Amino acid sequence: MFDIRISDHPPSTQLVLRRQGTDTVLPPLWLRARSPEASQRDPATGQRLFNPHLLPDNLTLTSASWQDDRLQLAFSDGFAGAFDPAELRAGTELTEGCPATRPWRADLPTPPVYRWTELQDDRSMLRALTDFLELGFLLIHDTPTQADSVLDIAQRFGYVRTTNFGQFFEVYSRPDSNDLAYRPVALGPHTDNPYRTPVPGIQLLHCLQNETSGGLSTLVDSLAVIAQLRREDPQGFELLCQVPVRFEYRDADTHHVAVKPMIELDGSGAVAGVHYSPRLDDIPLMSNADTQRYHRARKRLGLLFESPAFELRFKLDAGQLMMFDNNRVLHGRTAFNPAEGHRQLQGCYIDRDGPRSLYRVLQCQLGDHAAPAAPYEEPALEDR
Numbered sequence: 581m582f583d584i585r586i587s588d589h590p591p592s593t594q595l596v597l598r599r600q601g602t603d604t605v606l607p608p609l610w611l612r613a614r615s616p617e618a619s620q621r622d623p624a625t626g627q628r629l630f631n632p633h634l635l636p637d638n639l640t641l642t643s644a645s646w647q648d649d650r651l652q653l654a655f656s657d658g659f660a661g662a663f664d665p666a667e668l669r670a671g672t673e674l675t676e677g678c679p680a681t682r683p684w685r686a687d688l689p690t691p692p693v694y695r696w697t698e699l700q701d702d703r704s705m706l707r708a709l710t711d712f713l714e715l716g717f718l719l720i721h722d723t724p725t726q727a728d729s730v731l732d733i734a735q736r737f738g739y740v741r742t743t744n745f746g747q748f749f750e751v752y753s754r755p756d757s758n759d760l761a762y763r764p765v766a767l768g769p770h771t772d773n774p775y776r777t778p779v780p781g782i783q784l785l786h787c788l789q790n791e792t793s794g795g796l797s798t799l800v801d802s803l804a805v806i807a808q809l810r811r812e813d814p815q816g817f818e819l820l821c822q823v824p825v826r827f828e829y830r831d832a833d834t835h836h837v838a839v840k841p842m843i844e845l846d847g848s849g850a851v852a853g854v855h856y857s858p859r860l861d862d863i864p865l866m867s868n869a870d871t872q873r874y875h876r877a878r879k880r881l882g883l884l885f886e887s888p889a890f891e892l893r894f895k896l897d898a899g900q901l902m903m904f905d906n907n908r909v910l911h912g913r914t915a916f917n918p919a920e921g922h923r924q925l926q927g928c929y930i931d932r933d934g935p936r937s938l939y940r941v942l943q944c945q946l947g948d949h950a951a952p953a954a955p956y957e958e959p960a961l962e963d964r
């Protein structure tokens with residue numbers, strides 16, 4: 581329950597926000613910077629026309645009154661204007677306006693599967709985006725299988741990020757390849773390209789053909805794994821958040837290096853991302869004792885990432901695609917035998933902000949009118 585009231589005890593005037601029984605004074609500097617007046621904010625873009633850090637340090641509110649349903653406020657720097665209480669209430673929460681994450685394990689009851697045709701409808705798209713932002717991945721079935729269809733699918737969600745691999749990359753077995761992904765070996769859970777700055781945000785892997793019995797795809801939610809590690813071994817968790825690791829990739833034309841901890845936290849201490857690719861990382865030189873401590877933490881993290889308790893495992897058939905947040909959901913595959921037949925995937929990257937932006941736009945347009953879940957056969961997840 582939100583309520584804004586004026587507290588007048590001359591010489592001081594205050595606006596007080598009551599939220600869930602707790603009172604918070606709205607500071608004059610905070611209020612003044614939020615003025616929606618056309619002299620303070622460009623009406624077309626909503627962008628501020630002055631630098632709030634130049635307001636006087638000791639700014640005070642000199643008067644406050646209600647006029648109809650708006651607040652008239654005057655400040656000690658001479659500015660006076662109308663404020664919308666709904667906008668002030670909304671501004672008290674620094675939310676990104678997207679659904680909260682929902683960590684999952686192998687027992688996730690219903691994996692988010694959508695048909696490509698279904699996603700042409702904005703209401704279904706809003707539902708898919710909600711699933712994606714909560715769970716960090718989507719499976720899309722019945723997609724076209726032209727040589728570059730992955731780009732069309734990616735563009736429904738955001739803008740394709742071109743890298744030294746091109747707009748998209750091919751994943752099929754070739755002996756002279758520049759990456760282990762292009763051999764038929766098993767690939768343990770990993771995030772792609774931790775050596776880039778910035779790391780690719782979202783990855784799409786699109787199956788064009790799969791005639792092999794192996795090559796099963798795997799997905800693991802690092803949020804669930806890291807929560808478990810944090811409970812079991814808080815100090816190990818801290819080490820993985822603090823100790824920088826060096827990731828490197830080089831071939832004839834490219835040399836990428838990035839140094840960063842495996843677990844990245846945001847300003848509030850929540851896990852913002854994971855960078856995990858044991859084929860590519862080098863730890864710094866530390867004392868033997870610190871190296872052993874770090875080693876134990878990293879080993880436990882790796883074992884949890886590989887634990888069947890956390891892993892979804894399924895076959896991607898031709899026309900099926902998985903899209904996942906590359907900073908959250910690890911992917912991998914089991915080994916396959918190229919003698920059994922062809923296995924060809926194409927992959928590409930988009931930035932993390934694409935689906936978030938589209939979610940906000942569709943949410944604003946459609947509000948509570950997202951399409952109800954259509955009945956759909958669950959993807960075949962391997963018996964574990």
Ligand SMILES: O=C(O)CCC(=O)C(=O)O
Nearest residue numbers: 751761767772911912913
């Ligand atoms: O072959 C696959 O299914 C996955 C390939 C992969 O993990 C990658 O390209 O990073």
